[in-house]
Amino acid sequence: xxxxxxxxxxxxxxxxxxxxxxxxxxxxxxxxxxxxxxxxxxxxxxxxxxxxxxxxxxxxxxxxxxxxxxxxxxxxxxxxxxxxxxxxxxxxxxxxxxxxxxxxxxxxxxxxxxxxxxxxxxxxxxxxxxxxxxxxxxxxxxxxxxxxxxxxxxxxxxxxxxxxxxxxxxxxxxxxxxxxxxxxxxxxxxxxxxxxxxxxxxxxxxxxxxxxxxxxxxxxxxxxxxxxxxxxxxxxxxxxxxxxxxxxxxxxxxxxxxxxxxxxxxxxxxxxxxxxxxxxxxxxxxxxxxxxxxxxxxxxxxxx
Numbered sequence: 001x002x003x004x005x006x007x008x009x010x011x012x013x014x015x016x017x018x019x020x021x022x023x024x025x026x027x028x029x030x031x032x033x034x035x036x037x038x039x040x041x042x043x044x045x046x047x048x049x050x051x052x053x054x055x056x057x058x059x060x061x062x063x064x065x066x067x068x069x070x071x072x073x074x075x076x077x078x079x080x081x082x083x084x085x086x087x088x089x090x091x092x093x094x095x096x097x098x099x100x101x102x103x104x105x106x107x108x109x110x111x112x113x114x115x116x117x118x119x120x121x122x123x124x125x126x127x128x129x130x131x132x133x134x135x136x137x138x139x140x141x142x143x144x145x146x147x148x149x150x151x152x153x154x155x156x157x158x159x160x161x162x163x164x165x166x167x168x169x170x171x172x173x174x175x176x177x178x179x180x181x182x183x184x185x186x187x188x189x190x191x192x193x194x195x196x197x198x199x200x201x202x203x204x205x206x207x208x209x210x211x212x213x214x215x216x217x218x219x220x221x222x223x224x225x226x227x228x229x230x231x232x233x234x235x236x237x238x239x240x241x242x243x244x245x246x247x248x249x250x251x252x253x254x255x256x257x258x259x260x261x262x263x264x265x266x267x268x269x270x271x272x273x274x275x276x277x278x279x280x281x282x283x284x285x286x287x288x289x290x291x292x293x294x295x296x297x298x299x300x301x302x303x304x
Contacts, residue, residue: 007070009299010095011292013108014038014076015260016126016156017202020289023060023069030293033059037126038076038090040083042199048090057094071299072100075108075292077127106131110138111295112288113257119282120239122231124270125260126205128154130235132254142235147201153231155205155262161227163190163207171219179210212265224266228273236279255282 011022014037021033035055038048072091079087084102091100110121110133122130128151132140147156165171166179167187179185185207193203214220236256256279263270264286274281285291 007068009071009073009296010069010098011289011296012072012074012076013105013112013287013289013292014074015105015123016042016077016199017205019076020287021056021060022289022293024293024296028297031060032289035059037202038087039078040076040086041078045086045090048087049093052091052094069095069098072098073292073296073299074100074102075105075111075288076102077105077125079104105129106138106141108292109257109259109288112291113259113283113285114255115291115295117255119255119257120236122153122236122256122258122263123260124153124155124231124258124263126155126201127151128157128231128235128260128262130239132239140239142238144235147204150234151201152234153228153262154260155208156201157204158211158224158227158262159204159206159208161223162211163204165223171223175214175217175219178214182210182213183207208262215266215269221269224269225273228266228270229277232273232277232279256280257283257285259285259288261286 007026009024011024013020016037016039018037019035021035022030023033024030033056036051038051040048043051072095074087074091076087079102087102088100091102092098105123106121106129109123109129110131113119113121114133114135116135118135119133120130121133122128127144127147129144130142131138144150147154147160151157163185166176167190169176194200197203211220211224215224239254256274258270258281263284267284270284271281
């Protein structure tokens with residue numbers, strides 16, 4: 001007589017700062033876990049493997065007796081076609097009996113926000129990205145280019161804009177004094193973390209929280225408003241124009257959704273920018289994991 005196992009799948013949504021993991025069982029029960037972000041552009045295969053072993057397994061180990069993990073669906077920042085095999089191998093080394101599929105965080109955002117519907121999906125987290133999704137696959141992508149060349153709308157660039165304006169005395173001595181009091185960051189600290197330490201994008205994104213705490217100050221509000229305006233102009237409007245910069249009429253019916261901590265915590269400003277620029281938001285989610293649970297629910301089935 002065959003033993004029937006509860007099949008379990010793992011779904012992961014990973015940005016540069018954190019990874020949200022979900023273990024989903026065939027009976028519909030789920031458990032969620034958080035670890036540091038996994039990004040193959042900044043980490044080696046060994047480092048990613050160790051991160052899973054040291055941070056994830058201790059959290060989920062007490063649930064492993066309940067069944068068998070059959071599939072892992074990992075959606076992550078930096079998971080380009082060139083880098084995805086590194087993540088796949090790192091996860092396969094830990095979960096030896098599971099089938100591992102790795103996709104970009106953009107695919108995860110599109111599936112989580114839109115399921116099988118056509119629309120535009122946007123990520124505003126530590127970094128930023130966007131895509132035109134036809135209901136099954138990404139058909140157009142304005143490249144994010146990272147926080148040095150792009151990532152408009154993301155937390156790292158917001159933090160970069162904030163500290164650059166503060167230290168260059170563009171926001172007033174009172175705000176500079178308040179920032180120094182709350183964060184204790186000197187110019188030397190800033191240079192050290194941004195130019196000499198790993199994960200400068202995470203560091204800059206952590207400083208952007210100052211904006212959320214002082215959004216009632218018009219100077220900060222205007223900075224955030226301009227930040228989102230840059231995202232719309234440089235990353236959203238291109239989907240509404242063809243290669244000759246001619247407006248495409250039918251795209252105005254497209255659903256536009258956002259995921260990410262920056263989109264979620266600054267949604268009032270984001271909504272105002274979108275309204276002012278003539279765009280409608282269909283959905284804002286802190287992360288796409290709930291949508292991805294629904295998308296992958298059929299993949300968790302009992303097995304022998």
